[in-house]
Amino acid sequence: MALEELYREVILDHYRSPRNRRTLPHPDASADGNNPLCGDDVRVELVIDRDVIVDIGVTGQGCSISQASGSMMGDAVKTKSIDHVHHLTDLFKGMMSIDGASDPGLDPDRPGAVLGDLEALQGVRKFPVRIKCADLPWTTLEEALKGYEAH
Numbered sequence: 556m557a558l559e560e561l562y563r564e565v566i567l568d569h570y571r572s573p574r575n576r577r578t579l580p581h582p583d584a585s586a587d588g589n590n591p592l593c594g595d596d597v598r599v600e601l602v603i604d605r606d607v608i609v610d611i612g613v614t615g616q617g618c619s620i621s622q623a624s625g626s627m628m629g630d631a632v633k634t635k636s637i638d639h640v641h642h643l644t645d646l647f648k649g650m651m652s653i654d655g656a657s658d659p660g661l662d663p664d665r666p667g668a669v670l671g672d673l674e675a676l677q678g679v680r681k682f683p684v685r686i687k688c689a690d691l692p693w694t695t696l697e698e699a700l701k702g703y704e705a706h
């Protein structure tokens with residue numbers, strides 16, 4: 556199977572069977588994000604205990620890229636410390652930026668070693684309009700953490 560086809564399958568799998576797609580009854584932090592260019596909505600809710608994200612709910616609606624990215628993000632950040640999540644966000648956004656491959660913080664040959672399924676989204680980089688779709692859940696997550704850390 557060609558790599559691009561494999562990536563496409565991974566994205567569709569997350570889109571059709573999104574992980575962590577539920578609202579949490581008592582979140583410690585939450586944020587809503589939207590991407591008007593595409594009409595994507597994402598809501599991120601977090602349960603945080605001693606600076607570790609112990610639970611996450613990602614809901615919303617929109618294109619396959621935004622929803623799949625949210626699903627993958629939930630898996631990637633659950634049980635991780637806030638510091639590590641900031642690091643993952645930088646890695647992901649670095650991978651998704653047009654010149655991501657030249658980002659010294661990311662090994663262009665093996666981003667998947669850290670990012671797992673999220674690696675499948677790097678093909679989106681070829682479609683600049685869709686990069687905002689892929690970034691949306693992460694931007695919303697950062698917004699939620701900013702509100703939490705301000706307390």
Ligand code: ZN
Pocket residue numbers: 590593594595617618619620621688
């Ligand atoms: Zn979109």
